[in-house]
Amino acid sequence: MNVLIIGATGYVGTAIDEALAVRGHHTIGTARSETAHQRLAARGTASVSADAAKPGTLGPAVRSADAVVYAVSITDDDPWTVEKRALRAIAKALAGTEKTFVYVSGAWVYGATGSVPATEDSPLNPPRSVMRRAELERESLAMTRIGVRALNVRPGIVYGRGAGIPAMFVQSARERGAATVVGDGHNRWATIDAGDLGEFVALAIERGRPGRAYNAVNDDHYTMRAIAEAASRGAGAKGAVALVAPELMGHYGECLSLDQCVSSERAHEHLNWRPSRPSIIEELERGSYADALIA
The missing domain is CATH 3.90.25 (UDP-galactose 4-epimerase; domain 1)
Structure with missing residues (x-):
């Protein structure tokens, strides 16, 4: 499977890239600079010039992939608006294809849970700084209504x-x-180890159920x-x-x-994932x- 990783040079994106390669997938990473192209080439990853902060550059790369992973953290005065535009550009490119889209979010969207483990069905109560992350999750899963196999991954602190x-x-x-x-x-x-998260995302691509969120955390x-x-x-x-x-x-x-x-029981059941x-x-x-x- 050809998998496009938006954010492949980042901390999380690198781990996802490595896990997918081990499982026999062909990975392509987005690159915003020549340095990024070189970094990806050095580890054997194909690259394409595209930037989530410039949504117009995403379409061709997204359309050429069998699956797309969004694992980028945008630094901007208004990162949430930029990311929303990026997700809508991805949705437009994937509409009607039944291809897979995985949005990497975070467990902070639950807010403080106390001692009762949050499941994917628990209400979201994000703190102010990540308030709009929940909105982006909705943008992601809305792609299922236009013929995209979309799902969200919520890792703990990596x-x-x-x-x-x-x-x-x-x-x-x-x-x-x-x-x-x-x-x-x-x-x-x-929490979750970066390597375990990479494997989690690979399994989500292969086995995840569309329209679902999956918590990615240690026990x-x-x-x-x-x-x-x-x-x-x-x-x-x-x-x-x-x-x-x-x-x-x-x-x-x-x-x-x-x-x-936070509970990862759904991932244990649906993905057969366990941290190692x-x-x-x-x-x-x-x-x-x-x-x-x-x-």
């Missing part, structure tokens, strides 16, 4: 490969001797403080943490301080983040 949001704990521990914790740190995080839900302490230990700061008020982090702090429990990589605690203490420090 970790692994020495990068992603958890890297901020490592950086603060290295630079200031303590990992920064937003709030009191007692809130739980829904464990560690507190932010436990995660920060693990990062601190891995960085040689002996588990030291420093508390910072969420307000000082702006809207980002509101997301990081969400208390979330180390937990975020193990990865921070003695995995890729610790390896990056040694290097």
Whole structure:
């Protein structure tokens, strides 16, 4: 299958690209610059000049693919409007084809869940900074009404490969001797390893049911403080943490301080997916983040 990945050079897009290639799919990544073309070529991925921020460039690339994955994060003064235009351009190109479209969203759309695990049927209550993510999810699934096999994937906080949001704990521990914790740190995080997420998306393309959302998270839900302490230990700061008020982090702090429990039971059943990589605690203490420090 020829799979177009919009955002193939990014953190999540790279993992998706690798997982699809392992499963025998031919991947094509969008590239906005010559540097991006070169990065994709270096790992054996075909590339096409297209940019989600310029929806008019997407049509030809989308039409030539058997499946399309949207895994890009747009940095713009109004990213939600830009993404909405991109999704509508994709919908126009895919209309009536019965081809697959996967929109990579995020578990933050549930807001704070408390101790009752959120399922895909739980109401969405996103914090202000990702409020319009729910609107984009609706745009994605609306494609099923025009002959597109569309579905959404909602990953937890992605970790692994020495990068992603958890890297901020490592950086603060290295630079200031303590990992920064937003709030009191007692809130739980829904998480997933980048490699596991890549495999999840590949399975969603192959087995996912149109019109559905799928939560992509590990079964464990560690507190932010436990995660920060693990990062601190891995960085040689002996588990030291420093508390910072969420307000000082702006809207980002509101997301990081969400208390979330999320269920991936639907993915277990529909996709036969199970996470196989180390937990975020193990990865921070003695995995890729610790390896990056040694290097």
